[in-house]
Amino acid sequence: MKPRGLMVIIDGLGDRPLEEFGALTPLEAAVKPNLNRLASEGITGLVDPVAVGVRVGTDVGSLALFGYNPLRVYWGRGPIEAEGVYLELKPGDVAFRANFATVDEDGRIVSRRAGRIRSGTAELAEVLDGMRLDDEAVALFRAATEHRAVLVLRGSRLSPLVTDSDPGQLGEGLKPLTIRARISGAPAAERTALLANEFVRRAGEILAKHPVNIERKRKGLLPANHILLRGAGVRKHMRPLSERFSISCACVVAESTIVGIARMAGFDVFTSERFTANTDTDVEGKMEMALEALKRYDLVVVHYKGTDIVSHDAKPEDKRAFIERIDAAVGKVLERVEGLDLYIGVTSDHSTPCALREHSADPVPVLLWGRDVLRDDVAEFGERACARGGLCRITANGFLLTLLDYLGVTYRYGS
Amino acid sequence: MKPRGLMVIIDGLGDRPLEEFGALTPLEAAVKPNLNRLASEGITGLVDPVAVGVRVGTDVGSLALFGYNPLRVYWGRGPIEAEGVYLELKPGDVAFRANFATVDEDGRIVSRRAGRIRSGTAELAEVLDGMRLDDEAVALFRAATEHRAVLVLRGSRLSPLVTDSDPGQLGEGLKPLTIRARISGAPAAERTALLANEFVRRAGEILAKHPVNIERKRKGLLPANHILLRGAGVRKHMRPLSERFSISCACVVAESTIVGIARMAGFDVFTSERFTANTDTDVEGKMEMALEALKRYDLVVVHYKGTDIVSHDAKPEDKRAFIERIDAAVGKVLERVEGLDLYIGVTSDHSTPCALREHSADPVPVLLWGRDVLRDDVAEFGERACARGGLCRITANGFLLTLLDYLGVTYRYGS
Numbered sequence: 001m002k003p004r005g006l007m008v009i010i011d012g013l014g015d016r017p018l019e020e021f022g023a024l025t026p027l028e029a030a031v032k033p034n035l036n037r038l039a040s041e042g043i044t045g046l047v048d049p050v051a052v053g054v055r056v057g058t059d060v061g062s063l064a065l066f067g068y069n070p071l072r073v074y075w076g077r078g079p080i081e082a083e084g085v086y087l088e089l090k091p092g093d094v095a096f097r098a099n100f101a102t103v104d105e106d107g108r109i110v111s112r113r114a115g116r117i118r119s120g121t122a123e124l125a126e127v128l129d130g131m132r133l134d135d136e137a138v139a140l141f142r143a144a145t146e147h148r149a150v151l152v153l154r155g156s157r158l159s160p161l162v163t164d165s166d167p168g169q170l171g172e173g174l175k176p177l178t179i180r181a182r183i184s185g186a187p188a189a190e191r192t193a194l195l196a197n198e199f200v201r202r203a204g205e206i207l208a209k210h211p212v213n214i215e216r217k218r219k220g221l222l223p224a225n226h227i228l229l230r231g232a233g234v235r236k237h238m239r240p241l242s243e244r245f246s247i248s249c250a251c252v253v254a255e256s257t258i259v260g261i262a263r264m265a266g267f268d269v270f271t272s273e274r275f276t277a278n279t280d281t282d283v284e285g286k287m288e289m290a291l292e293a294l295k296r297y298d299l300v301v302v303h304y305k306g307t308d309i310v311s312h313d314a315k316p317e318d319k320r321a322f323i324e325r326i327d328a329a330v331g332k333v334l335e336r337v338e339g340l341d342l343y344i345g346v347t348s349d350h351s352t353p354c355a356l357r358e359h360s361a362d363p364v365p366v367l368l369w370g371r372d373v374l375r376d377d378v379a380e381f382g383e384r385a386c387a388r389g390g391l392c393r394i395t396a397n398g399f400l401l402t403l404l405d406y407l408g409v410t411y412r413y414g415s
Numbered sequence: 416m417k418p419r420g421l422m423v424i425i426d427g428l429g430d431r432p433l434e435e436f437g438a439l440t441p442l443e444a445a446v447k448p449n450l451n452r453l454a455s456e457g458i459t460g461l462v463d464p465v466a467v468g469v470r471v472g473t474d475v476g477s478l479a480l481f482g483y484n485p486l487r488v489y490w491g492r493g494p495i496e497a498e499g500v501y502l503e504l505k506p507g508d509v510a511f512r513a514n515f516a517t518v519d520e521d522g523r524i525v526s527r528r529a530g531r532i533r534s535g536t537a538e539l540a541e542v543l544d545g546m547r548l549d550d551e552a553v554a555l556f557r558a559a560t561e562h563r564a565v566l567v568l569r570g571s572r573l574s575p576l577v578t579d580s581d582p583g584q585l586g587e588g589l590k591p592l593t594i595r596a597r598i599s600g601a602p603a604a605e606r607t608a609l610l611a612n613e614f615v616r617r618a619g620e621i622l623a624k625h626p627v628n629i630e631r632k633r634k635g636l637l638p639a640n641h642i643l644l645r646g647a648g649v650r651k652h653m654r655p656l657s658e659r660f661s662i663s664c665a666c667v668v669a670e671s672t673i674v675g676i677a678r679m680a681g682f683d684v685f686t687s688e689r690f691t692a693n694t695d696t697d698v699e700g701k702m703e704m705a706l707e708a709l710k711r712y713d714l715v716v717v718h719y720k721g722t723d724i725v726s727h728d729a730k731p732e733d734k735r736a737f738i739e740r741i742d743a744a745v746g747k748v749l750e751r752v753e754g755l756d757l758y759i760g761v762t763s764d765h766s767t768p769c770a771l772r773e774h775s776a777d778p779v780p781v782l783l784w785g786r787d788v789l790r791d792d793v794a795e796f797g798e799r800a801c802a803r804g805g806l807c808r809i810t811a812n813g814f815l816l817t818l819l820d821y822l823g824v825t826y827r828y829g830s
Contacts (some may be wrong), residue, residue: 016787023790050828052809053816057829070829077830097830231830355787359827361820363790383789384805393807 004339005299011181012308013382014351014364018316026319028382032327035381042369044378045391049350049397055361058257061349064396067241068263076233081150084260085142085201094158094192097231098149108188109172113147116221120212124224125149128203133195143281144256145277147236159188166231174414176228203227240266245409247298252290279306279322311352343370345403366399370406418756418822420714426676427723429766429779429798433731436618441734443797447742449749450796457784459793460806462814464636470776473672474692476764479811481680482656491648500557504650512646513564515639524587528562530637535627539639540564543618548610560673560692568610574603579645580615591643611644618642628794640771655681660824662713667705673718694721702744726767758785760818781814785821
């Protein structure tokens with residue numbers, strides 16, 4: 001029986017002590033008998049996504065968990081998002097991460113996420129897709145998860161060296177920024193900035209009149225009447241993980257960023273309408289689909305986004321509750337692993353302390369469970385308990401490679 | 416309230432078990448209720464200055480604690496010492512770390528530090544400063560802390576690729592070495608070696624007759640009648656830490672090496688005549704000045720040199736006593752932090768085991784204390800206690816970045 005690996009990624013899992021939990025973190029405060037069982041029967045540790053003290057985004061942290069060196073392969077979120085909506089980039093294409101947003105009559109940002117719009121975005125995207133910007137450039141536009149979307153500029157003389165229109169975290173109340181070339185006087189970058197600004201202007205006009213937005217206003221919801229752009233980039237070559245280790249890989253996921261990374265890494269992607277990139281996802285359904293996939297794939301990754309979302313919203317109670325639902329789903333897996341030679345890794349892409357409402361550089365707790373791992377003394381899955389674990393403190397790359405090594409698919413360096 | 420950071424560097428802190436302390440280290444044997452309180456309320460760990468098993472000097476270890484990669488920015492101690500005495504290097508200058516030393520009539524080294532001379536060195540340096548070596552080269556010479564000094568060769572066709580005249584630790588009884596080009600046949604290096612040897616010869620003649628030395632002999636003290644040179648180097652570009660993270664930084668320090676590094680890193684440097692780079696410094700005064708600086712600076716570093724000095728002199732009792740004085744000063748800080756959102760880091764640049772009288776590669780114990788750190792089970796600040804700490808084992812760079820991450824000034828890599 002060939003060993004199989006299940007890697008559970010709990011986005012933004014790590015946290016800091018909270019007064020309301022008696023100086024425990026949401027994970028430490030959670031009732032999680034199954035994760036504790038895995039920790040107790042397995043080996044635990046801490047993982048730094050890239051390096052100690054380096055704060056990362058979901059894109060960079062996940063690239064590292066999927067085995068890549070972000071310093072080599074990462075250039076902006078745009079190309080990952082494009083891959084995530086199955087929009088295949090051609091050489092020369094420049095991709096942007098986009099947000100459906102709401103601006104007021106003065107053009108000031110009311111909501112960077114159009115009140116976290118969750119439906120109707122496909123229809124909105126459709127009317128923007130294919131917009132001709134000049135004789136040599138066209139805009140491709142696709143809706144992604146929730147308020148997220150992707151803009152690809154396709155044509156001649158384009159460059160990713162342009163700034164964002166999205167003013168970021170504290171941008172509400174401000175006007176969107178004008179996109180500019182990062183290198184002044186570079187013709188392709190100047191041209192790309194012009195085309196992107198033109199797209200934003202025309203998109204705003206079109207969206208304002210769209211039936212979806214008229215309906216939203218009627219219901220008292222914020223209209224998605226503006227597109228914020230950021231993370232311009234081009235596709236870099238990434239050797240698929242599946243090819244590098246000659247393994248079959250699957251990913252059960254809803255969030256488009258992870259879909260993009262998984263696809264780039266050579267994973268088959270499985271999703272369902274019941275799966276969201278939020279806490280209302282079908283937690284157990286994801287795990288069931290992963291178990292199903294384990295019958296045919298060597299490595300299966302399941303990704304849960306909800307923990308990160310509620311951390312950004314400073315809702316530690318929701319974080320704890322979501323962790324408890326994941327724990328229950330892990331319990332169902334454990335009931336059904338009989339006869340499988342299964343290794344389970346539980347990890348995260350980065351920490352998102354609720355009190356910070358932002359990612360931090362704190363390492364994340366991890367565990368690795370399976371037949372012949374060097375079980376340590378740690379009997380609890382938590383930030384502090386895992387600091388005493390047998391894996392000590394390693395990187396996300398190191399964690400994946402360790403899991404793959406237990407699967408027996410890594411190569412010997414040297415003879 | 417913006418968070419502030421205080422980093423206390425205790426030079427050469429780490430040690431090994433000593434019989435006279437019942438197999439404890441000087442730090443473990445010290446009575447240190449305040450450092451223990453910080454350890455107990457904070458998170459602890461071990462720090463390798465650069466990498467596991469790599470023995471470093473104060474210059475390299477401190478560069479790492481200030482956020483630099485010594486492999487990139489370090490080329491000899493000379494340029495750091497020059498910066499430490501506010502001697503601004505021009506392109507082409509070659510700087511040497513110098514020692515006032517004592518040689519006998521046969522030219523053999525009696526003391527590499529002129530009996531740890533502590534006064535009169537400014538007057539001695541003055542007569543050497545500005546010495547013309549040939550038509551195109553002049554020697555600039557400045558006294559630094561205690562027996563330390565700086566020689567800068569300024570002129571045309573100079574190279575840092577030359578050897579030391581200082582035979583090092585076990586050099587007493589030997590004659591100073593002739594400085595040579597590290598690459599034979601390289602004209603600039605050959606020329607630089609010639610000029611440096613010429614400086615040493617003439618400096619010896621001048622110093623022998625100097626009133627300061629005549630007076631020293633009269634008092635039975637060793638005369639500073641020779642200049643030992645080492646660590647030739649040129650200035651490399653270093654992006655100031657203050658600029659990299661957009662923070663204001665101050666350093667409270669006496670030793671010129673640390674002054675140099677702090678200045679290169681963009682720190683404002685504060686010192687006082689009461690501060691020495693030895694155990695007779697005003698331990699509490701330094702901490703008071705640091706507290707004062709914390710009102711205006713985001714990050715304040717306080718540096719204590721005494722622990723390293725007494726370790727080189729194999730005086731564990733003095734080491735323990737000096738640690739206890741630092742502990743008392745920490746206690747005064749803790750009485751006055753009310754109302755500050757303060758993070759305190761306690762660390763060291765390297766270990767200097769007393770029994771070795773030399774730096775070792777042993778990692779140093781560290782702690783990080785502040786509002787929301789993941790407090791671990793460690794209740795004592797010591798080499799072995801901290802090995803069980805929640806930070807696990809990290810590098811000096813990682814330690815600084817972690818402190819900066821708590822201050823909320825680091826950047827997110829990725830989106």
